[in-house]
Amino acid sequence: MNELTYSQKKYLFAIYNLGQNGSEVRSSEVAKLMGVSKASTASMAAKLCECGYIRKEHYGQIGLTENGIKAANSIYTSCVIIRNFLENVLGLDEKTADEDSVKIVIHASEKTVNRLSEHLLEKQS
Amino acid sequence: MNELTYSQKKYLFAIYNLGQNGSEVRSSEVAKLMGVSKASTASMAAKLCECGYIRKEHYGQIGLTENGIKAANSIYTSCVIIRNFLENVLGLDEKTADEDSVKIVIHASEKTVNRLSEHLLEKQS
């Protein structure tokens, strides 16, 4: 549907990460990972469902739709590159690198995030 | 008072920029620069006043307090460095560089912003 909001991107990203190893994603895990209440997760899940990014039955587990995967993936890739840079080049601690890479990717424009990722990849090799 | 919110930082930064050349800062200019209504600016100005970042009389102009200058300055410096990098190294257009440098500085942790700025300065010389 519309453009994803910052918060929606964060949830999507968290869901993507939790599902990485192929395991089921449950609402409470999302809440715990994000440091947010179950209720907040529930309402955001409803929203993401409505917008077609996730799939979820009543009391069921959460799964990403095609669209959801696409959106989450583009966030994920840049995030990994930037987190790496923050941690290994700038020498920031893991937690900070983790948090701030997401913030940068989520808030800066796609154009900037893409150029930055490319640039950091070049430098690395 | 408390930590500044993202939005408050943006307003503070805009006020700082408008006042750079020593000229008076008027509420409507802030609104125009930020693409926001006069009413929004008024209520944010009230908040920033209350928190001691700006000074302003009824129907008067806006001025930064000591605290306001301190806060805005630390945003400003990093912003310039990062904007420069985005524009000259990554080759992004001015508007994007402008917007995204602010977003990065405002949303990432101070620790990260400081390290990043230092790093970019080193590289430059």
Next chain:
DNA sequence: AATTTTGGTTAGCAAAGAGTAACTGTTTGT
């Protein structure tokens, strides 16, 4: 000096995101 334009304020509203509390399902241990 009176009127128009511009700038500033206020009140009331809305959406997004988060929270608590109370409730309903689901699982699990005995």
Next chain:
DNA sequence: ACAAACAGTTACTCTTTGCTAACCAAAATT
């Protein structure tokens, strides 16, 4: 099998940030 524990939901409320509309103040123009 049933009670306890855990997971999910729902119905509020609150805060932040924005908006519009209507209203005051000040400046500029004639």
